Amino acid sequence: MSVACKVMAAGTHGTIVSKTEDRVNPLLVSQSQYDCMKDTMGKFSTVAIVGRSDHAGVVETVSKLSHFLADRGLEVVIDEITARLLESDKLRIYPRAEISAHCDLVIVVGGDGSMLGMAKYIASEEIPVIGINRGRLGFLTDVLPDEIEETLAQVLDGEYTVEKRFLLDVHLRREGQLLAVGSALNEVLLHPGQTAHMIEFELFVDGRFVNSQESDGLIMATPTGSTAYALSAGGPIMHPSLNAIVLVPMYPHSLSSRPLVIDGDSEIRLIVSARESLQPQLSCDGEGKHHVTSGDELLVKKKPLALKLIHPQKHSFYQACRSKLGWGSRLVNVDD
Numbered sequence: 331m332s333v334a335c336k337v338m339a340a341g342t343h344g345t346i347v348s349k350t351e352d353r354v355n356p357l358l359v360s361q362s363q364y365d366c367m368k369d370t371m372g373k374f375s376t377v378a379i380v381g382r383s384d385h386a387g388v389v390e391t392v393s394k395l396s397h398f399l400a401d402r403g404l405e406v407v408i409d410e411i412t413a414r415l416l417e418s419d420k421l422r423i424y425p426r427a428e429i430s431a432h433c434d435l436v437i438v439v440g441g442d443g444s445m446l447g448m449a450k451y452i453a454s455e456e457i458p459v460i461g462i463n464r465g466r467l468g469f470l471t472d473v474l475p476d477e478i479e480e481t482l483a484q485v486l487d488g489e490y491t492v493e494k495r496f497l498l499d500v501h502l503r504r505e506g507q508l509l510a511v512g513s514a515l516n517e518v519l520l521h522p523g524q525t526a527h528m529i530e531f532e533l534f535v536d537g538r539f540v541n542s543q544e545s546d547g548l549i550m551a552t553p554t555g556s557t558a559y560a561l562s563a564g565g566p567i568m569h570p571s572l573n574a575i576v577l578v579p580m581y582p583h584s585l586s587s588r589p590l591v592i593d594g595d596s597e598i599r600l601i602v603s604a605r606e607s608l609q610p611q612l613s614c615d616g617e618g619k620h621h622v623t624s625g626d627e628l629l630v631k632k633k634p635l636a637l638k639l640i641h642p643q644k645h646s647f648y649q650a651c652r653s654k655l656g657w658g659s660r661l662v663n664v665d666d
Contacts, residue, residue, distance in 0.1 A: 374486060376405045378433035380426060380448055381412040382440030388464050389415050391439050391475050398479055402486060407432055430455040441465015446615040449515040453497055453637040460485060460640040467654045469557055472645055481642050491641045493570055495554045496594065497633040500614055504626050514614035515637060516555030518630050520600060521547035521580065523611040528583060530603035535596050545582035550575060550598055550630050565589045570647060598630040
């Protein structure tokens, strides 16, 4: 890719790009940007397969997928967990946290949780990823197992769309030291831990005081996470292309405390109450529970690099909502 292409590609924040020329939306991508980007789309040579380890159907899907990719003349690499599922010594194996550095496409076989677990590794390498759904909802893993050959053939031929989904980076400031906590594609959660207990904290956005809260915690969710835990807590559904973060209080001790949507480039700061009796926890996408002590400051900000999520061209966010959330459908089925 030329230097000019790299500059323009870097400037396409929040856009959705289609490989097929007659589907390019000029409101999203300029022709010059698209001409540069299409030269590098659809040209995959090494594909990594990452499979969920605790699902019976994953073994069958991973095996079928590896044979399909090999028949297409592509090199297939797997991580150490998937290698135990396949029991094959013919494929190169890399640690799961490093595998995206050794391929140009990652295929995750599992549910949305599997994609969440890989997102922080894949985003850092700027490698595109697509998901085969072996879970329940499948907002992020939207290719069905019985559609693998047809759908992936189209993707490998360059017929797909790419969404950039941003993550949240979390740091903890304790006694003057700044500690890295982790990254989250869905949400960062401050919660009371094992025992139900009100947490007291102060909320700041971009250095400006917002409010103090007494609640069971706070959900800080991306648009991707707005259809997950935040939705269960009464938060709004946000379209994935929005540059926004929603702050959802959990059971606040106030009738006027409601979800708050802020700019996606904002820095969120929480100062936990100095009460020694409180032992709240902090988690990223439900993983890595970190204990928070009195006086700690939590800093949450958008991760510089976004996850490049590939969808089949027929994918529609609204159709996914209808299917996964039980929304009403039209009396006559018409393609979106």
